[in-house]
Amino acid sequence: MLKIAVIGAGRIGKIHAANIATHPQATLVAVADPFINSANALADLYGAEAVSDPLELINDADVDAVIIATPTDTHVDLMLAAARQGKKVLCEKPVDLDLKRAADACRQLEEINAPVMVAFNRxxxxxxxxxxxxxxxxxxxxxxxxxxxxxxxxxxxxxxxxxxxxxxxxxxxxxxxxxxxxxxxxxxxxxxxxxxxxxxxxxxxxxxxxxxxxxxxxxxxxxxxxxxxxxxxxxxxxxxxxxxxxxxxxxxxxxxxxxxxxxxxxxxxxxxxxxxxxxxxxxxxxxxxxxxxxxxxxxxxxxxxxxxxxxxxxxxxxxxxxxxxxxxxxx
Amino acid sequence: MLKIAVIGAGRIGKIHAANIATHPQATLVAVADPFINSANALADLYGAEAVSDPLELINDADVDAVIIATPTDTHVDLMLAAARQGKKVLCEKPVDLDLKRAADACRQLEEINAPVMVAFNRxxxxxxxxxxxxxxxxxxxxxxxxxxxxxxxxxxxxxxxxxxxxxxxxxxxxxxxxxxxxxxxxxxxxxxxxxxxxxxxxxxxxxxxxxxxxxxxxxxxxxxxxxxxxxxxxxxxxxxxxxxxxxxxxxxxxxxxxxxxxxxxxxxxxxxxxxxxxxxxxxxxxxxxxxxxxxxxxxxxxxxxxxxxxxxxxxxxxxxxxxxxxxxxxx
Amino acid sequence: MLKIAVIGAGRIGKIHAANIATHPQATLVAVADPFINSANALADLYGAEAVSDPLELINDADVDAVIIATPTDTHVDLMLAAARQGKKVLCEKPVDLDLKRAADACRQLEEINAPVMVAFNRxxxxxxxxxxxxxxxxxxxxxxxxxxxxxxxxxxxxxxxxxxxxxxxxxxxxxxxxxxxxxxxxxxxxxxxxxxxxxxxxxxxxxxxxxxxxxxxxxxxxxxxxxxxxxxxxxxxxxxxxxxxxxxxxxxxxxxxxxxxxxxxxxxxxxxxxxxxxxxxxxxxxxxxxxxxxxxxxxxxxxxxxxxxxxxxxxxxxxxxxxxxxxxxxx
Amino acid sequence: MLKIAVIGAGRIGKIHAANIATHPQATLVAVADPFINSANALADLYGAEAVSDPLELINDADVDAVIIATPTDTHVDLMLAAARQGKKVLCEKPVDLDLKRAADACRQLEEINAPVMVAFNRxxxxxxxxxxxxxxxxxxxxxxxxxxxxxxxxxxxxxxxxxxxxxxxxxxxxxxxxxxxxxxxxxxxxxxxxxxxxxxxxxxxxxxxxxxxxxxxxxxxxxxxxxxxxxxxxxxxxxxxxxxxxxxxxxxxxxxxxxxxxxxxxxxxxxxxxxxxxxxxxxxxxxxxxxxxxxxxxxxxxxxxxxxxxxxxxxxxxxxxxxxxxxxxxx
Incomplete structure (x- = not known):
């Protein structure tokens, strides 16, 4: 079973959480959101843990994979942090609104050969x-x-x-x-x-x-x-x-x-x-x-x-x- | 060119007349209708002759084929008369409303091996x-x-x-x-x-x-x-x-x-x-x-x-x- | 939460079990099937109990509702037994293959005003x-x-x-x-x-x-x-x-x-x-x-x-x- | 009845001729084509006259309207000639392949307020x-x-x-x-x-x-x-x-x-x-x-x-x- 944490308890985070919960090879272990009430509400639905700081989950050895469903301007930092901790990452699009910043991130992810997937759901x-x-x-x-x-x-x-x-x-x-x-x-x-x-x-x-x-x-x-x-x-x-x-x-x-x-x-x-x-x-x-x-x-x-x-x-x-x-x- | 007469200048007669007029292998030579005004109006459109009595056309040696587009109760008599004159016949459906009368007509047509077609247009x-x-x-x-x-x-x-x-x-x-x-x-x-x-x-x-x-x-x-x-x-x-x-x-x-x-x-x-x-x-x-x-x-x-x-x-x-x-x- | 037991772990029983498992107002508590391996396999998927005898579940005070997804000739008996125990019942169609037997069952269910639903899913x-x-x-x-x-x-x-x-x-x-x-x-x-x-x-x-x-x-x-x-x-x-x-x-x-x-x-x-x-x-x-x-x-x-x-x-x-x-x- | 001449007995000329022939308010009076055999073949179908020189028709007082269905490079000259003779004109597209020449023609046609229609059939x-x-x-x-x-x-x-x-x-x-x-x-x-x-x-x-x-x-x-x-x-x-x-x-x-x-x-x-x-x-x-x-x-x-x-x-x-x-x- 893949232990997955969802970062961001908004509209898209909820969809990802629900799909993890019903997947036979994965478990939703935790939800992070600075609005701890949102994190709690989503985590409770599936018996997962709730935290406010995403880094807590990114640094948690018990988490295998991380879903990044946060505001766009946080994507790059979270993606890089998670990748550096060896997590598998699914990150919502776009990588960033700034093309240069997105390109830098891509290069760094390539250098460490990070297993990052971008969520072009269509x-x-x-x-x-x-x-x-x-x-x-x-x-x-x-x-x-x-x-x-x-x-x-x-x-x-x-x-x-x-x-x-x-x-x-x-x-x-x-x-x-x-x-x-x-x-x-x-x-x-x-x-x-x-x-x-x-x-x-x-x-x-x-x-x-x-x-x-x-x-x-x-x-x-x-x-x-x-x-x-x-x-x-x-x-x-x-x-x-x-x-x-x-x-x-x-x-x-x-x-x-x-x-x-x-x-x-x-x-x-x-x-x-x-x-x-x-x-x-x-x-x-x-x-x-x-x-x-x-x-x-x-x-x-x-x-x-x-x-x-x-x-x-x-x-x-x-x-x-x-x-x-x-x-x-x-x- | 097949010389065709149309008997009955109503709604269906008009359609048949128009289709004859534009067919490269046929000519509309005459239209019969007891309402001679209707016959005239239709015949004039295509430069054909108009008569009131259908038998006139059926007995006309210059007519090769006859279209019967008259009220149902006249179908059998006209069909038989035309067939006996050796005309090719296209007759509107139904043959007759009386099943026995229709069966009799069919038998007679078969006996003389008459070239009669029934107009099931669909x-x-x-x-x-x-x-x-x-x-x-x-x-x-x-x-x-x-x-x-x-x-x-x-x-x-x-x-x-x-x-x-x-x-x-x-x-x-x-x-x-x-x-x-x-x-x-x-x-x-x-x-x-x-x-x-x-x-x-x-x-x-x-x-x-x-x-x-x-x-x-x-x-x-x-x-x-x-x-x-x-x-x-x-x-x-x-x-x-x-x-x-x-x-x-x-x-x-x-x-x-x-x-x-x-x-x-x-x-x-x-x-x-x-x-x-x-x-x-x-x-x-x-x-x-x-x-x-x-x-x-x-x-x-x-x-x-x-x-x-x-x-x-x-x-x-x-x-x-x-x-x-x-x-x-x-x- | 409605506590539901599924009787019959075949093709339809599995569908019902899965739909109960993801329903926010219900829990799958048990599965019964004379083939205990089938019961076990299905129950394990959702953390439910498995038994071989359906009556065990029908008589269990902890079960609120019963889904009958068994062979047709057992429908009437199970339906009546469950209804008499005050369970809510969802029974697969047909009620029975014998019209008289089905009519008898219907009458008895009506007499006790039993909350039985028949599964015409379409x-x-x-x-x-x-x-x-x-x-x-x-x-x-x-x-x-x-x-x-x-x-x-x-x-x-x-x-x-x-x-x-x-x-x-x-x-x-x-x-x-x-x-x-x-x-x-x-x-x-x-x-x-x-x-x-x-x-x-x-x-x-x-x-x-x-x-x-x-x-x-x-x-x-x-x-x-x-x-x-x-x-x-x-x-x-x-x-x-x-x-x-x-x-x-x-x-x-x-x-x-x-x-x-x-x-x-x-x-x-x-x-x-x-x-x-x-x-x-x-x-x-x-x-x-x-x-x-x-x-x-x-x-x-x-x-x-x-x-x-x-x-x-x-x-x-x-x-x-x-x-x-x-x-x-x-x- | 509008007396119409068709210039050009090719694919499009034939279509126009057929549509004129079945129109209740128009007659096909003549067909012009330098290949006189083509002109004859088309004219014969509808009892029209055949000529090889289009100007003959354009100058014919008995022709009310002219259809120009000739090669593109002849459109402008024929259109102008016909318009100057007071004919109603239907001209195939394009006006000309040379934009300047087409613009000149348009201007001249506007000046004489010529009744010219361009055949954008769609x-x-x-x-x-x-x-x-x-x-x-x-x-x-x-x-x-x-x-x-x-x-x-x-x-x-x-x-x-x-x-x-x-x-x-x-x-x-x-x-x-x-x-x-x-x-x-x-x-x-x-x-x-x-x-x-x-x-x-x-x-x-x-x-x-x-x-x-x-x-x-x-x-x-x-x-x-x-x-x-x-x-x-x-x-x-x-x-x-x-x-x-x-x-x-x-x-x-x-x-x-x-x-x-x-x-x-x-x-x-x-x-x-x-x-x-x-x-x-x-x-x-x-x-x-x-x-x-x-x-x-x-x-x-x-x-x-x-x-x-x-x-x-x-x-x-x-x-x-x-x-x-x-x-x-x-x-």
Whole structure:
């Protein structure tokens, strides 16, 4: 049994804790959160210990693995501290909002060959992974184009947005990771258009709500991403891969399969699922399983800090492109 | 060029006339209708002759083929008269409302080996014919079950219904023909349930608005038909064939392919197509082509008076079953 | 916390045990199975006690509720024994294969007003329950027709089938319950056709593999059910409700949402989900929650022994109809 | 009756001729083609006159309207000649491959206020026009993003491609027109990526087979177009419009509605329709009707030479962007 501690008892920490609790090869041994009440509440659910200081758990010889689900600006320090104590680490994205700091961390983790996994949960969505495997195994021949639709049901609160690092690093970063993973090749050029069509007040901190990104790889593969902070019909997450021998589509999923037919309209379905916790519930579970298998030495780490760094770099290129109006080369 | 006369300038006569006019191997030479104004109006559109007496056309040596699109009770006499004059004949369904009279007519037509085709237009719908061919060529292995959904958008006027012969002979007859065609084997047992859930006043002439039929063949194949005189969401026409090696579904078709997504609902499409003239427009065109090819001796007659008779017989069995509450054997 | 014991450590017992284990208001305290190794294996997973004799648990004052997941012929005795001990009971379907015995049991349970729930899990499938609620709340006006498609991916082993009570009591019974629930009115007439198109050797014990059922209610509502023991494309479970103001469709669900487009075909999806454990996973979870809420007195029992009895009665009528070739009135 | 002459008896000329022939308010009076045999063959089908010199028809006082379906480099001269003779003109796209020449022609046509319509047939596709009208009438609130998928089933012959003006002017030009029409606002910035992933030999004449385009309007609306010269699964034509109050999708259409379910796969449909003649058959018919109504003075000309010019300008900007790797401002 892998003994796991969760650092950060917020929304994502709770999901990870629940998935650990029901995993047959792992136990949740402890929860850390500076708000000790939050730590206690989560720990109590699963009979785990609660502490306020994460370092207590990181230094605890009885903890095998650590989940970092804290605010972004603490990721690098906690990741490095845990890695240096020989813990297996699963760290939430992004590695850091500062590209240089993230790159430094990656380098240090590589030097000590640390078993750190970055939590790009969408890679574990069964439909996304089937699609990626189908591309990788040549089902559609040579890959030519990837089209990603990624629209949130609604804005996070302004206070969150103000410190989110901007739409590219906060939201589109998932799509940059998906793009890299599906393309099977690094983008070398990024062009982004960004507008404030929903909330002009985002101009205050230079953020956007509606963006399109176009990227190319060295071999000439093309990728398009479109995002919006608000799709009134729900959380819109689609993938398309087009190649010389065919196309793969991953359409949206549904909470139920009932369709209504009336005098006014037909094929009517309910709006799309609420948000990422519901849509990617299964992905979070499979992500935790992948982490546990890697931590138990049964497979390689499937998403590395380098993946985290590269998604961040693409986000940063996109932000620069949107600001300058010019395509940006990924060095 | 096949010289064709149309008898009956009503709704169906007009469709046939238009399809003849645009067919490269046929010419519309004349239209007959006791309402000479109707005959004139239709004939003028295509530069054809108009007469009031159908026998004039039937006896005209210059007419190669005759389309009978008149009221049902005239079908038998016109069909026989035309056949005896050596005309190729396309006659609208049903052959007659009286089963015995229809059987007599069929026998006489057989005796003179008359080239008569009965207008079960749905067999020529491209989706229906692809489905039938797929069954016949073994794509789903041995056929086990056929499910037919057949719901009209709304009632015909009460005056029409009063003389229609009842829902089984007037409406379900199309589905009985489809069932025979898809099953590839004659039904031997018919059980029907019939209700008046929409218009209790149909009781006046012993008719129904909502029916279900279950039939079996000698080898144990099963068929279900469900019908309603009013589907508020439009003309609902679906086919399903289930066999040992798979299933074929023919879903409803759409006038356009636009889907709407709003905060209230997703995948919203417009109601289904208006009615049979729109839904089976292509089928009418292909039916006329099949008739013309058969009349020109290029293929066998695809739907015979015997087919017309058998569909009528099943309708009559279903009516008796609904009245008696017992299954009825098809002798 | 509701203390629950599971009797029967087979396939269904395991599902119930797992759903109890993760439910926040219940604890799995014990497992009983005459094969003590099976009981041990299941009990160990959740830190519960294992016994071989179910009566030990039924008589244990520390057990609040009992799940009966044993062979059918033990249901009645265990249900009555547990009810007499004041336990809350969730019993797998069918109540019994013998209609009279089941009716006796129902009467006795009613006399002592026993809190017994029968496990028709499909009622808890989110799509089925949304569809039922939409009908009940008048979304499609007056209900006229219900169409149920219910095809298994493949046969159970012959040894199981031989003692299953026949396709109507073993398999279609779920659809009879669904029909009653959706119709909102008892069927008064049942007509069934049954064939052996896949396995002629079922004749040995007078069973069938391919059936169609047609039922009517007193007010004239109609219901069609079609079943097959083997759909090569997977577990085919569809519902359709048609009414004066519209239609509700519940199509099949998918394990993932990837569609393939190649030169040979488009919209290609994987075969349907494996079988009921996968398809109704969520339904089993919600069923257990419903039982626990009812056991805790928070709601009425949603599926009663009377429901179990009525589904059995319809199955028995259908079997008689198939044997006699005549419709059977439900007394 | 509008007397119409068709200039050019090739593939598109034939379609126009057929649609004129069946239109109740128009007659095909003549066909011109330097290959007099082609002209004769087409004219004979509809009882029209055949000539080799288009000017003969343009100068014929008995001709009301002229359809120009000739090679691109003759469009400008024929259009101007016909307009100066007071003819109503329907001219195939593009106006010309040379932007300056096209702009000159437009200016001259404006000066004489000539009734010239440019044949962007896709605007008349019923699904496209329903989608455009839904946007224009505010059904999805403020428009934010347009996504256009436009993939041909296969390459035209190399000889055609060599003189086509390149993928942007030859193929994507339809999508540029669609983008302008749906956006309801002119693009001000165009960025294009272009690759040779299928036919490296296109480098010979500096052409591409796989392109993506991203455009923005002054108000910040965004548009993405993706194109390929070869989609092995058929002619892939999809539209998506996303706005503050919802989304509209126009998926691909189908020649028939049969779906297959086997042990290998489910929902299997045939590949998409062959190519534009089949996919846009109805659009061509409605386009001709729109032209005839405009020629008869019953409505304004729905697609002007200015529209033709603007689509060409966007194509030219895209080609420059693909060549330079930089976004290009539309002056």
């Amino acid at each position: 890679r574990f969505d069964p439909s996304a992974s089937e699609l990626q495997q189908a591309i990788a195994s040549g089902d559609i021949g040579d890959l030519h184009q990837v089209v990603i639709t990624s629209r949130d049901p609604d804005f996070a609160p302004m206070d969150y947005l103000r410190h989110s690092g901007g739409i590219f690093s906060d939201m589109v970063i998932h799509d940059f990771d998906m793009a890299r993973w599906l393309l099977g090749e690094e983008p070398v050029e990024v062009y982004a258009s960004a507008s404030r069509l929903l909330k002009p007040e985002l101009a205050e901190f230079n953020d956007y709500d509606t963006v399109m990104v176009q990227m190319t790889t060295a071999s000439g593969r093309q990728c398009h991403i479109n995002c919006s902070r608000r799709a009134v019909y729900g959380y819109d997450q689609r993938l398309e891969a087009f190649g010389s021998a065919g196309m793969l589509l991953n359409n949206n999923q549904r909470a139920n399969s009932v369709r209504r037919y009336t005098a006014a309209a037909t094929e009517v379905q309910a709006p799309l699922e609420a948000f990422f916790l519901e849509r990617y519930e299964q992905a979070y579970r499979l992500e935790m399983d992948a982490f546990i298998q890697a931590a138990l030495g049964k497979c390689a780490i499937p998403v590395t800090p380098f993946d985290g760094l590269m998604a961040l770099k693409l986000a940063e290129c996109a932000a620069r492109s949107a600001a300058s109006g010019r395509p940006v080369s990924v060095d | 067999r020529f719908d491209p989706s229906a014919s692809e489905l039938q061919q797929a069954i016949a060529s073994g794509d789903i292995g041995d056929l086990h079950q056929v499910v037919i959904t057949s719901r009209d958008p709304d009632f015909a006027p009460m005056d029409y219904l009063r003389h229609s012969g009842g829902i089984f002979s007037d409406m379900v007859i199309h589905d009985f023909d489809m069932a025979r065609w898809l099953l590839g084997e004659e039904p031997v047992e018919v059980y029907a349930s019939a209700s008046r859930l929409l218009k209790p006043e149909l009781a006046e002439f012993n008719d129904y608005d909502t029916v279900m039929v279950q039939m079996t063949t000698a080898s144990g194949r099963q068929c279900h038909i469900n019908c309603s005189r009013r589907a508020v969401y439009g003309y609902d026409q679906r086919l399903e064939a289930f066999g040992s090696a798979g299933m074929l579904l023919n879903n409803n078709q759409r006038a356009n392919s636009v889907r709407r997504y709003t905060a209230a609902a997703t995948e919203v499409q417009a109601p289904l197509e208006a009615f049979f003239l729109e839904r089976y427009e292509q089928a009418y065109r292909l039916e006329m082509d099949a008739f013309i090819q058969a009349a020109l001796g290029k293929c066998a007659i695809p739907v015979t008076p015997f087919d017309g008779l058998m569909a009528l017989k099943l309708a009559e069995c279903a009516a008796r079953s609904a009245a008696s509450g017992r299954p009825v054997s098809v002798d | 009622r808890f499938d989110p799509s089925a329950s949304e569809l039922q609620q939409a009908i009940a709340s008048g979304d499609i006006g007056d209900l006229h027709q219900v169409v149920i498609t219910s095809r298994d991916p493949d046969f159970a082993p012959m040894d199981y089938l031989r003692h299953s009570g026949g396709i109507f009591s073993d398999m279609v019974i779920h659809d009879f319950d669904m029909a009653r629930w959706l119709l909102g009115e008892e069927p008064v007439e049942v007509y069934a056709s049954a064939s052996r198109l896949l396995k002629p050797e079922l004749a040995e014990f007078n069973d069938y593999d391919t059936v169609m059922v047609q039922m009517t209610t007193a007010s004239g509502r109609q219901c069609h059910i079609n079943c097959s023991r083997r759909a090569v494309y997977g577990y085919d479970q569809r519902l359709e409700a048609f009414g004066s103001a519209g239609m509700l469709l519940n199509n099949n669900q998918r394990a993932n949402s990837v569609r393939r487009y190649t030169a040979a075909a488009t919209e290609v999806q994987a075969p349907l989900e494996a079988f009921f454990l996968e398809r109704y996973e969520q339904a089993y979870r919600l069923e257990m929650d419903a039982f626990i809420q009812a056991a805790l007195g928070k709601c009425a029992i949603p599926v009663t022994p009377f429901d179990g009895l009525m589904a059995l009665k319809l199955a028995e009528c259908a079997a008689r109809s198939a044997a006699s070739g005549r419709p059977v009135s439900v007394d | 605007r008349f596709d019923p699904s496209a026009s329903e989608l455009q009208q839904a946007i224009a009438s505010g059904d999805i609130g403020d428009l934010h993003q347009v996504v256009i998928t436009s993939r041909d089933p296969d390459f035209a012959p190399m000889d055609y491609l060599r003189h086509s003006g390149g993928i942007f002017s030859d193929m994507v030009i339809h999508d540029f027109d669609m983008a302008r029409w749906l956006l309801g606002e002119e693009p001000v910035e165009v960025y294009a990526s272009a690759s040779r992933l299928l036919k490296p030999e296109l480098a010979e004449f500096n052409d591409y087979d796989t392109v993506m385009v991203q455009m923005t309007t002054a108000s910040g609306r965004q548009c993405h177009i993706n194109c390929s010269r070869r989609a092995v699964y058929g002619y892939d034509q999809r539209l998506e419009a996303f706005g503050s109050a919802g989304m509209l999708l126009n998926n691909n259409q189908r020649a028939n509605s049969v779906r297959r379910y086997t042990a290998a796969a489910t929902e299997v449909q045939a590949p998409l329709e062959a190519f534009f003649l089949e996919r846009y058959e109805q659009a061509y018919r409605l386009e001709m009707d729109a032209f005839i109504q405009a020629a008869l003075g019953k409505c304004a000309i729905p697609v002007t030479p200015f529209d033709g010019l603007m689509a060409l300008k966007l194509a030219e900007c895209a080609a420059r962007s693909a060549a330079s790797g930089r976004p290009v401002s539309v002056d």
